[in-house]
Amino acid sequence: MQDLLGYDLMMERAVRGVVREALAVAASRGLPGAHHFYITFRTRGSRVTIPDHLLAKYPEEMTIVLEHQFWDLEVTEDSFAVTLSFNNKPARLTIPFAAVSTFADPSVQFGLQFKHAEGDSTQVPVAKSAGATPTEPSTAKAKASAGAPGEVVTLDSFRKK
Numbered sequence: 646m647q648d649l650l651g652y653d654l655m656m657e658r659a660v661r662g663v664v665r666e667a668l669a670v671a672a673s674r675g676l677p678g679a680h681h682f683y684i685t686f687r688t689r690g691s692r693v694t695i696p697d698h699l700l701a702k703y704p705e706e707m708t709i710v711l712e713h714q715f716w717d718l719e720v721t722e723d724s725f726a727v728t729l730s731f732n733n734k735p736a737r738l739t740i741p742f743a744a745v746s747t748f749a750d751p752s753v754q755f756g757l758q759f760k761h762a763e764g765d766s767t768q769v770p771v772a773k774s775a776g777a778t779p780t781e782p783s784t785a786k787a788k789a790s791a792g793a794p795g796e797v798v799t800l801d802s803f804r805k806k
Contacts, residue, residue: 660757661742667750668725671711672718679752681712690744692724696736706746709738 667682676682685708686693688700699707709729711718716728716735724741749756 657759661745661759663757664745664748665720665722665725665742667748668718669720672720672725676711680750681710681752683747683749683751684709684711684740684745685747686740686744687746690741692739692741693744694726694737694739699731699736699738708747 664684670677671680671682685706688695688703688705688707695703695707709727711727714730717726717737719726723743724739726737726739728735728737730736745759747756747758
């Protein structure tokens with residue numbers, strides 16, 4: 646039977662709400678304890694705003710790390726904005742939640758992966774921001790999915806095949 650209600654889209658919006666809430670906590674109180682976020686997003690996604698030099702370096706996807714040094718984190722219903730330092734130069738990024746393809750907090754082995762029409766990229770370069778501890782996204786995903794009780798949730802596991 647055909648899903649006329651669009652449960653897959655409802656589910657994706659709900660799970661993206663987890664990302665929104667985690668970022669809202671970080672915006673209002675800072676990152677508690679050892680928490681830190683790896684966020685991969687499509688750089689050419691609708692309403693993504695990043696400096697041209699970053700878009701040239703990361704034409705499809707990029708991963709940012711929110712850990713030690715980030716400023717002016719603002720979270721709205723449908724996007725977030727943050728200032729990071731790249732080569733000692735501040736850059737303001739605005740990222741709609743719809744452009745996010747992965748979100749991980751390796752400190753608690755938590756990760757989310759979102760499917761989108763453009764397909765998944767297996768190798769995503771990590772943007773180096775001063776104060777952050779960039780690693781390869783595959784390492785972040787491995788940390789996020791390694792061991793119990795952490796679990797990487799993919800929406801495909803809820804869809805009929």
